[in-house]
Amino acid sequence: MLNLATIGSNWITECFVEAALASGVYQLVGVYSRDIEKAQLLADKYLAPHAYDNLNHLARDERIDAVYIASPNSLHFEQSKMMLESGKHVICEKPLASNVQEVRELYRLAEENNVVLFEAFKTEYLPNFAVVRNALGRVGPMKHAFFNYCQYSSRYQRYLDGEQPNTFNPAFSNGSIMDIGYYCIAAMVSLFGRPRHVSARAVLLDSGVDGAGHVSLDYGDFIATVQHSKTSNSKLPSEIQGEAGSLILENFPEGKTVTLALNDGSSQDLTLDQHENTMVYEALHFHQQVTEGNADKSAIERSIITAEVLTEVRRQTGVRFPADGI
Numbered sequence: 001m002l003n004l005a006t007i008g009s010n011w012i013t014e015c016f017v018e019a020a021l022a023s024g025v026y027q028l029v030g031v032y033s034r035d036i037e038k039a040q041l042l043a044d045k046y047l048a049p050h051a052y053d054n055l056n057h058l059a060r061d062e063r064i065d066a067v068y069i070a071s072p073n074s075l076h077f078e079q080s081k082m083m084l085e086s087g088k089h090v091i092c093e094k095p096l097a098s099n100v101q102e103v104r105e106l107y108r109l110a111e112e113n114n115v116v117l118f119e120a121f122k123t124e125y126l127p128n129f130a131v132v133r134n135a136l137g138r139v140g141p142m143k144h145a146f147f148n149y150c151q152y153s154s155r156y157q158r159y160l161d162g163e164q165p166n167t168f169n170p171a172f173s174n175g176s177i178m179d180i181g182y183y184c185i186a187a188m189v190s191l192f193g194r195p196r197h198v199s200a201r202a203v204l205l206d207s208g209v210d211g212a213g214h215v216s217l218d219y220g221d222f223i224a225t226v227q228h229s230k231t232s233n234s235k236l237p238s239e240i241q242g243e244a245g246s247l248i249l250e251n252f253p254e255g256k257t258v259t260l261a262l263n264d265g266s267s268q269d270l271t272l273d274q275h276e277n278t279m280v281y282e283a284l285h286f287h288q289q290v291t292e293g294n295a296d297k298s299a300i301e302r303s304i305i306t307a308e309v310l311t312e313v314r315r316q317t318g319v320r321f322p323a324d325g326i
């Protein structure tokens with residue numbers, strides 16, 4: 001059993017805790033929040049014996065093997081750095097950090113301290129994402145990929161009303177590309193590797209972050225297109241097109257359905273059953289890497305390339321964060 005602590009007290013923290021406990025290979029021993037009452041409530045809910053409102057106390061607690069970090073994006077770097085330097089394994093929510101420079105430094109620190117650093121990009125570990133990867137050859141030579149994730153944010157109205165929620169605040173390294181656009185970019189990189197060229201456009205909000213955008217990734221023989229938005233909804237599926245047919249992906253970040261549609265008019269449902277909490281799979285992969293003492297080099301490469309692309313997208317679209325040194 002891996003002794004786990006968490007940083008963050010939002011809904012995604014609870015989702016991961018439930019996934020970790022459901023996997024049967026974790027024991028929740030500690031919960032951190034800036035508000036000790038929130039930390040204690042979460043600890044009580046999941047029967048964790050320790051609650052913290054001091055990160056140094058958590059970092060020094062030798063009873064903790066690994067830490068799950070789900071704080072605002074802008075805090076990921078410093079919190080991960082502290083835990084890695086304290087000898088803790090870290091699973092940090094995507095995006096791992098604000099820019100590629102921070103991402104590279106975190107992986108350097110993980111190697112230096114002989115611990116595992118794992119970016120929590122859950123899509124990569126879903127059974128139905130493996131189905132997509134394994135079925136790529138069935139559509140023939142690749143011609144185009146289109147990944148779509150547009151979801152009207154529940155916080156957008158608050159922004160329009162004059163508030164400044166974290167979701168649309170550059171001080172927290174946020175915005176559409178860093179939130180839901182990340183899934184599209186990371187999935188493309190996971191499946192197809194580093195693109196030859198990146199071209200991006202975005203609709204910027206007055207706060208300075210992007211509300212929506214479009215990214216084109218040039219892979220030489222084919223083009224991959226990303227559509228992302230936090231200010232509108234889309235019902236379109238994602239699609240990978242080849243000369244022989246297409247793979248159609250409904251709600252691809254969750255791996256909801258995968259359909260193979262061939263040029264001869266035939267189609268096949270390739271969808272596998274998955275656990276209702278799709279974070280279970282990343283929890284199991286992280287545990288495996290920690291217990292075996294081997295970081296997944298392909299996942300590290302995907303993480304760094306994704307950060308390179310995200311940093312370039314922001315450069316082209318004019319989205320700047322305090323972490324960028326400006």
